[in-house]
Amino acid sequence: MDLKSFVALHMGRHSCCYKQKLRKGLWSPEEDEKLLNYITKHGHGCWSSVPKLAGLQRCGKSCRLRWINYLRPDLKRGAFSQQEENVIIELHAVLGNRWSQIAAQLPGRTDNEIKNLWNSCIKKKLRQRGIDPNTHRPLSEVENGKEKQQLTADNEKVPIVSNELNLIEAATLKPLAVSSSGSKIINTNNNKEGSGSSNLANTQQKQDFFLDRFGTSHESTTAASCRPSDLMGYFPFQKLDYKPNIGLSMNPNTTLCFNPNSSSSAMISEFNSSMTPPTILSPVSSSVFQTPIRVKPSVSLPSDHNPSVGSCDVNGVQNWEASSFSNNGSGSSSSIELQSNSNFFESNAFSWGLADCGRSGEEAHLRSLENEPAEDIKWSEYLNTPFFLGNTVQNQTSQHVYGEVKPETHFIAEGSSASWLLNQHQQASQPTDIYTKDLQRFAVAFGQSL
DNA sequence: AATATTTACAACCGCGCGCAA
């Protein structure tokens, strides 16, 4: 045996393959049949023992992979639909290269399949449309950002993610470290006061949060590589100079009630005035906006975490007056000011995903009913995306991803992005860690923006 | 028709995590 063979046999092979000479490479139909027959009859049990019991000259790991990626009976075969691609793009914007989590939202698809599709197809499509597949932002913006970052790196140690970090801080309604800063006028413009020293104490912590939550292994080594678009979907108002007084009512338990007296139209008009492309969408559908949203308790905050938030009525309905949120801890009525250069709405990622979706008759009907601008309906479409309605994804074979608006009086927030993301996070960490708490705070705050 | 290149997909590999001994 020459050195090359020795190395190939002993170094490049998984430990389970050391002892015997095992087959590698493509599976033959006979091998497939053996494995399929065995697992069909006995289940896989311990994978390391499967090949022996099934009469295969393969390692258990290889058998497992073959089963999961190819032989499993519940696999959906065939090309990815446009809807599936859209889902992948949106989920990738949030989750990064967490293929298994993305695959979990696409029944019948494997992480490997999705990963391959991304690397071979979607990446290319996005680039052709001028979108950076890593950041989900326009390529020009990304390139400019890199240049700017290079120029300012030495002078300003404020990471690019600061915008999003500030946003999430705003959304959490109180400082991550309460004692660090009393003033919380959130200013997410780069290089402005909002990223000043009072926030720096938390910057690393928050950065870690994002890197932990969203970063991918190859992109998480620097703050600059944390994709700003990771927050797409979290903050549909990112582009706005958002001074919400949306009259959202909520109390500490489980139910969010939107105050019908509140003015969403003001926000919408403000929103409309700040956006340009026709594919950009209004943040809310009034049909959704005026209806209660039930939130699972796991999403809501214990009142002692945020005593300034709301009160509980006898029905367990949380009265959460957005306008009365104090972001400086004083309890006085003040708005949460979000100013951002993070051009969520200038990013083409979402519009790309929606570009193929025609306007339905249902849409027009709703628009006429509500006498709202077209963008409102588009937003309701968006809210109906799997990103917001995780359950929709699970059942995506029966419902168009960007399907019709369902004007129910309420919907379960378990399927909303906030709780969905929380669930995702809880899968990855202990629920008691600080980041989960922050995310919980965010989840509550996100309900506000719905 | 032959060869080179690209594409799409399958499979491998290393690493890290959880768990039990």
Place this chain on the structure above:
DNA sequence: GTTGCGCGCGGTTGTAAATAT
């Protein structure tokens, strides 16, 4: 606390088919 094992994940490589030259 350490070690070994099984498993799952994500990055990378290998390969066959398709396409271009």
